Amino acid sequence: MSTDKRDLKKKALLVLLLLAAAVPALLFLRRCSGTVRPSAIAIDKQDGYKLMVDGKPYLVRGVCYSPVPVGKDYEYNFWGDPAKPWLVDGKMMKEMGVNTVRIYRSGKNPEEVNRVLRDLRERYGIRALMGHYLGFWNWPPPNYADPEFREEVKTQVLEMVRLYKNNPGVLAWVLGNENNYSFDDNVQRWSTDEIDALPPEKQKEEKARIYYSYVNELAVEIKKIDPTRPVVMGVGEVRSLDIAGQVTPDVDALGMIAYRGPGFGNLFRQIKQKCDKPVILTEFGADSFNAVTQKPDEDNQAEFLKLQWKDIERNADPKKGVGNCLGGTIFEWNDEWWKGNENLPHTWSVHETRGNWANASYHFDFGHPNNPNMNEEWWGVVGLDPDKTQGGLQRRVPKKAYRVLKELWTGQS
Numbered sequence: 001m002s003t004d005k006r007d008l009k010k011k012a013l014l015v016l017l018l019l020a021a022a023v024p025a026l027l028f029l030r031r032c033s034g035t036v037r038p039s040a041i042a043i044d045k046q047d048g049y050k051l052m053v054d055g056k057p058y059l060v061r062g063v064c065y066s067p068v069p070v071g072k073d074y075e076y077n078f079w080g081d082p083a084k085p086w087l088v089d090g091k092m093m094k095e096m097g098v099n100t101v102r103i104y105r106s107g108k109n110p111e112e113v114n115r116v117l118r119d120l121r122e123r124y125g126i127r128a129l130m131g132h133y134l135g136f137w138n139w140p141p142p143n144y145a146d147p148e149f150r151e152e153v154k155t156q157v158l159e160m161v162r163l164y165k166n167n168p169g170v171l172a173w174v175l176g177n178e179n180n181y182s183f184d185d186n187v188q189r190w191s192t193d194e195i196d197a198l199p200p201e202k203q204k205e206e207k208a209r210i211y212y213s214y215v216n217e218l219a220v221e222i223k224k225i226d227p228t229r230p231v232v233m234g235v236g237e238v239r240s241l242d243i244a245g246q247v248t249p250d251v252d253a254l255g256m257i258a259y260r261g262p263g264f265g266n267l268f269r270q271i272k273q274k275c276d277k278p279v280i281l282t283e284f285g286a287d288s289f290n291a292v293t294q295k296p297d298e299d300n301q302a303e304f305l306k307l308q309w310k311d312i313e314r315n316a317d318p319k320k321g322v323g324n325c326l327g328g329t330i331f332e333w334n335d336e337w338w339k340g341n342e343n344l345p346h347t348w349s350v351h352e353t354r355g356n357w358a359n360a361s362y363h364f365d366f367g368h369p370n371n372p373n374m375n376e377e378w379w380g381v382v383g384l385d386p387d388k389t390q391g392g393l394q395r396r397v398p399k400k401a402y403r404v405l406k407e408l409w410t411g412q413s
Helices: 003-032 085-096 110-124 147-164 200-225 241-247 267-274 298-316 400-410
Strands: 041-044 050-053 060-064 100-103 127-132 170-175 231-236 253-257 279-283 325-330 382-390 393-398
Touching: 050 325, 060 279, 085 110, 085 382, 085 393, 085 400, 100 325, 110 127, 110 147, 127 147, 147 170, 147 200, 170 200, 200 231, 200 241, 231 241, 231 279, 241 267, 253 267, 298 325, 298 400
Parallel strands: 060 100, 060 325, 100 127, 127 170, 170 231, 231 253, 253 279, 279 325
Antiparallel strands: 041 050, 382 393
């Protein structure tokens, strides 16, 4: 071998040794800085719709997560609670088979939020659907036709994406919740002089077109910052989905809220016909208080959740159902005692037994003449015991629904 060739071989070997030494150091620095390459997350449409994470199918088995303790309301900052409720809850969720939590809004401290997302992912294998309300519960009500308001919300959304796009605990971005009720059901009503001049039905159509187009604009901007994750549009039921189907080409999936009793009926078929996108059931479930007997009713809650989940599984499979379902997040992880009278703090330590609204699809306790059957304070698959604490947290009490879902999701009783 010539001297030149030996020298080249030595130099090549030296370069390889230097690279081998540098790579672990670079990875360590990236980890310490919080910049970790996110997982590859995509939606596959070859055989029905499938959510793919790192090349493997991922069916969302989730819960809506807002661990408000007894005596507090939605302003409670669990992200910064020194008792770290997500560690207790995360362990229980992992045992139940949960792989996803839906988070309605992020906390105000990015360091705290990143820590919670990392803990859930690294300790328990749980990813998060990160949400933004798009100002829906603002007062005065949001006006999605107002350029100044649109820009304000856009700034908030894109800042959320920038802050958490490098956190591998984020599964997808969820825009809105049931914001379409502002024109489908006149909740948080908004309008303009031009819209008010239209016939009533045309008013709803125009507002739907304005709102859904705006969400699509947000999706476009999000993907410029984070092209690695799906953008999900939160909606309640299907009334105006045909318009959404026309103006949201850059939205990857729907986050559907549907309370249709023990199953979802023709929901998945309706979605396919109106707005052919994959769907995550971002809210579904049953409460555990019976308006007729006026007693807790864990049996019916567990039975309804079992049947709802089987319907989700069926429609995740194109050979058995529609094939457009990516899974779902149950409403909700734990009971929230503040929801019956959110403006009266002294009631937040009382587990309200009076219902808040009626739904005939939940037939087991529908029809009580003086009490609606949907009780907002009893939807958790886990109850809270205000009289017993563990590690500074109110004791979590698994309901029958927890055990039934654990068997469905893990095969263990």
